[in-house]
Amino acid sequence: MSSALLSILPEVVLTVTGVLIMLIDPFFAPTASKKALGWLAVLGTLGAAGATLLQLRSHQILVTFSGSIQMDTFSVFFHLLIASIVLLTLLVSLDYFKPGVTSHSGEYFALVLFGSVGMMLMTCSVELLMVFIGLEISSISTYILAGYRKGQATASESSLKYFLLGSFATAFFLYGIALAFGATGTTSLTGIASGLSITAFPTMAFLALAMMLVGLGFKVSAAPFHVWTPDVYQGAPAPVVGLMSTAPKAAVFAVLLRITATTYSSELLHARWVLLIGIIAVLSMTIGNLGALLQKDAKRMLAYSSIAHAGYLMVAYTALPADSIAAAAFYTAGYAAMNVGAFAVISQLGGYDEPLRTIDDYRGLAQKHPVLAAALAFFLLSLVGIPFTGGFFGKFYVFNAAIGAGHVWLAVLGLLNSGVACFYYLRLLTALYSRQLGEEGGEFEGSSPAAVIAIAGAVLATLLLGVLPGKVLGLAQRGATVQVSRNR
Amino acid sequence: MHLSDFQLFVLITIIKIAVVLVITLTAVAYTVLLERKVIGRIQNRWGPSRVGPFGLLQPLADGIKLFLKEDLMPMSVERPLFVAAPVIALACALVSVAVVPFGATFKIQGVDIFQVSNVNIGLLVILGITSIGVYGIALSGWSSNNKYSLMGSLRASSQVISYELALGLSLVGVVLRAGSLNLRDIVNSQIGHGFLSWNFFGGLQFVGFFIYIMAAYAETNRAPFDLPEAESELVAGYHTEYSSMKFAMFFMAEYANMLTVSCVATLLFFGGASSPFEGWLPAFGPAWLQAVLPIFWFVAKVFAFLFLYIWVRATLPRFRYDQLMSFGWKFLLPLAMANILATSLIMALRS
């Protein structure tokens, strides 16, 4: 296999599957059950994951396509992560659409696959042009997915808000790239990394980084660029929220890590960058958690929680180079496992119409669906950061890295924040295990086997990341060394 | 008086613009007459024959009539846009002539005489200006505040946008062969073995040509794609509310567009201003004849295309709207892509 093909093999597999789905789709009646296509998508994702493992096995750093793609442990880590998230999302959404009522369910699977191609490309690109295109593919497909339940009045609103703010962010990101190009004369990240230390335009270079941070901050819903998050998560279908709160964010965080790595060559720039990120991290944590405290809607609350988690994650960026990359990568994985799981359970409990809205609606669900409730409780505990869960180990690792770099204040603020956070997670948790029943019972259609597999997978992943994180951690750390050694 | 290079350049250019503009407008006027005559003959009647010998002064009379008519401005129109729309339409139609080389390269004082402006992306300029022309149609319908106008303009703009793709793609084969977007270069790439080296014949671009001609007919909203002004459905389409000079401008824009389309077809597929016997017959005659003869060939070819336009209009029935759309998207577009593929394959094999 040629190295060029190997370096983008997962993307190719996904693209081919997506195209195949689109080709087969017309043979179904418009409102027929498209479950078969869903399984095809699952197969494709498994294939992509397999391709990623193949990449991992080759144990090398490949720079292909004239330096625009770099296949290394770092990219493989995020590829695997994204593939897993997409896999879980697909499994959850297999029975999500009501056959006979909802149309376009075949396109859904294709969109998810294409979106993940974009996300994967972001993580392995070292050329900002490629990053930009990947970002747009992933963004556009998530804009569409957010508004997928056209029957709901809130769907298009969610989609619109996501779209308007996302495009706004894109403009900033682009401006940042333009300025970086102006300061260094190249749009390749490796070129920028070497150019930043010798540029004649230091202010412009910093402004470029700041602008890119603004753009990417929007995409990962870091405060103060978070305003879209609650609305979008509230209106979008639950499986999609599970996807878009994790996979695109993981990809953007990967990009942000690569951008952070470019600053290593310049002491001053790195210090400023860390300060900037630290401020954003603190803001995100605080605003996210305080915002979540005030919410009544469960999905909205989780939206604010995801803002807070973006904040925790950004704490990692302030650490020493190798630590920061490994910690952020690991946190992304832990966060993905629990968040996808939580939304998978929510989508199972609510079904397509999602009658369960407020936290009070969830009261007493543990009596009706003990297993699902237990799974949700577990994910919530992981989100709180209770040990032996992926959420805890991620947080632990991140703050460990931050303290290792001497940012004790960040760790104190962050962990105090996570203390506050447990308040609202527990509200949902205690509601689940409450003795009274919620008023909005919601007709429960019976959970689909595929979704149960997905939820079990998420539980297992969350648990493993908390108890035996060694393997994933090792991968993240190897990825980190690659980044640091290349950019020093 | 001694003129600097720059001043000379400006002067000659202004003269060129004026001359070409006048010629084009005249040509437009007489195309109308041609159409009426030809259609008349095809329908077994005379066509205009009263004003002047053979009705040759008819365009003049029409012009005077339109000029003197009362300029009605309905109450509820969006005034600025209502006025701007026909101007946009006509301006866009006329501007594209600027990059058309209508003769062989012939320089006076270093300035090319038979082309207003030799832009290195001439083809793109034409495409760009054509695409801007949509605004005239779109805005006229919208600003009229009349549902028939709006429907007409909606149809027209979606039609124009849809067919623009096929149009653009149909030209890629030619561009591939010429390796340039400069119209002069494209014409020069078709010189050597007379008409056999024209893109249509020698370049095997007849598929491209047919796509181009069909897409171009749709672009200019001409039969059989004249849905926007389907009088049986939409009164007169987007220019229902227009009268007098404003109407005349739309009218002129349509014929100017036909002219442009014909010019482009000539340039891209039929060797432009080159003679069909180029390279076979030795150059003959004095220098002025050698300069003017290509213009003759050019005009002849353009005339042939205009005639084709009219012929098609007189013979073919109108499409239905959904047929129009599916024809464009499901037939022309894939065909154009296949054409590109085939052309590039052949070129790759040859090299």
Place this chain on the structure above:
Amino acid sequence: MNELVDTIMHLALFLIFGGLAVLAALNLLLQRHPINSALSLVVVMMSLAVLYWSLGAEFLAAAQIIVYSGAVMVLFVFVIMLLNAGEEERTKGSKIASIAGFPGAVAIFCLLSFVFLSEGHKLGLSHLGGSLDEATSNISQISSLLFTDLLLPFEVTSILILVAILGAVVLAKKER
């Protein structure tokens, strides 16, 4: 002598079309009907196309006109016509927005232009790119770059477009 003409012409081009762009952008901001805003943007784009050309990017100038003003903005106008969008109302939200919006925009402008002007002397001068007649074109360079070094982005863009088509169909199609 020729250089002076060049400079004057270039400056004139910049001032005329730059000014036009700014005026049109202002008009975009001040107009209340979306169609006027859209048309103002078309003017901005066309003025920018001229500026691109003056910076030696004639291919992009053409692409700007064909893609942006000829396709994208037409789509906008089309949708505005289709939805029959009226003038926007002044609401409470708009007042709050203008209180926050204008200072924010001014702040960003000041920041950006401060950086550009303070580091601007290190930047060079621009030369009138596309010459007046029969210029050499950089399209071949662009295309060879596009099909060799940047082949992957180019190909990947097709996925992007595919996604966009899918999305437009899914979202805009009426549910039966």
Place this chain on the structure above:
Amino acid sequence: MVPISYYLVLAAILFSLGIAAYLVKRNVITIFISIELMLNAVNLTFIAFAHQWNKLNGQIFVFFVMVVAAAEAAVGLAIIIALFRSRQTLNVDQVNLLKG
């Protein structure tokens, strides 16, 4: 001979006007239009820098931005149409079903 920085400042003006319009305008289509204005400003910046460095990368980037903008426009307008179908309004202040 115009200093590159003039072009950059012009781009900054346009970008800021885009931001202002984005924040002030209430009609979703106009908001979208102002995003396009911002993208155009970015494109001008790219081309100015491409001229400065005499590198084509900047120009190619602009080419891709245009393509992306077109794709985005298609999706964005589809979203707006879907919104208008369900809500009969284009005013962002009235698009407010989602709140805490």
Place this chain on the structure above:
Amino acid sequence: MTIDSSILSLIVFFPTVGAILLALLPANPTLQKWGALVVTLLTFLFTLHLPAHYQYGLSGYQFEVNVPWIASPAIRYHLGVDGLSMWLVVLSGFLAPLGVLISWRAIDRREKLFYTLFLLQQTAMIGVFVALDLFLYYGFWEWSLVPMAILIATFGRTDKRAKAALKYFLYAFIPSAILLVGMLWVYAQTGTFDLPMLQQMAASHSISSNQTALWLASLAFLVAFAVKVPVFPLHGWLSDAIFEAPTAAVMVLAGKLGLYSILRFSFGIFPEQSRQIAPLMIALGAIGIAYGALVALVQKDLKRLAAYSTLGHLSFITLGIFSFTVAGIDGGVYQIINHGISGGALFMLLGALYERYGTYDMRELGGVAQKLPWMVTLFVITALSNIGLPGLNGFVGEFLTLSGSLQTIYVAHPMIWTAIATTGVIFSAGYMLWAVQRIFYGGMGRRPDEVSGWDLDAREQVALWPMAVLFVVMGVASPYWMRAIDSFGAGFINQPVVLNLRIADPHSATNLPGIPVSGTEGGAR
């Protein structure tokens, strides 16, 4: 792998395995109850292996398991017990089956959830006692919160249960977050989470040279533990949680974990800082004793009374261990065990009363002594044990503690604080006996009138008598336990510690750095 090296893992994870099994079994009440009982009994049996094979007289950890867990950051799976924790493990094992027995009837729905959580809680608790790696320890520490909070939220008595659960959780969790910062800081300085290594480093003052940072870190540790104990004035969660929680949960709710953690980690990693803060803690302990007793005196609700009595006891232990004398620490540790048993028995009896009369309100009870002779017998014994009657277990601990606090060199006038503490003891006798009097004697209360109670049944007898026997045995044969505890206490005090204290009493300050090692005082030896 020998039994000795795997016994601790077995003890820790056996309840978890049981919990998983219970969760997988059908939700049949009888099945769940018996299953839980069997699991807890087996666990208790396993814990008995420890005292049987413990090598007395050795300091340091025994039954150790020490294998790498995560490479970077360096985290090890390190378990082990010493004289301090061994008895706590046994105590936890002992209390668990009793908890199951006492919940037999009290928990009459969602048994599966209850017993599953109960067993998880046991794992977490035992895990805290045996973990010797800070990370591992922190994991168990946090996990001990979760099942408890859900137990309170789901099986709480009144409508305020969710609030009480939340309060409990927040009170414990937020300081724990700070504790994590402290731990991470320690790791950043030393590169290890391993407790024995850290203790060595602490002894050689090589954790950090930054005194302020060390101070802050020690505070982070101490505050988290003190809240969990709880030490006055951080006891806000205690009475609500006890008020709401079901009996089996209350028995393990307070005391052990926090106090153990102070002894193990605060004292272990920050020996100097702990001594520096000792005056404050002694004062807080003394105040807590008096405060607890006084507030308990005015309670009408038995559970709240017991809650404040608990506060008093725990403050007593705090006072003892922060005296930094062998007697004080030995007494404190002994008292932790005592409190586990006596307090547990008290709550079990109160729970049994509640089962019968459906109230904890003393005003509604009264004069049930004739009806419930066994109950009154056991109640009185338990009350006396709680008070600290000579001959029963409570006395040994209290005596040692008070003698330790008298000798302490860390406060200017140990006499005063000891006196305050002693008054607390007297008050506690007052409210305990008063409560006995009001429940069992006097006129018939309203509830007993309406409801015909019944005396302790066989199951409750089985649950309570072992405890009563232990009161006496531990009161008479204290050296059996003391052997192990003293090896911890003495080993701890013998640590060479350099103090740069600013102590009010100049005479004590002259004694520094040598700390008087108390030899054989303590009458119970």
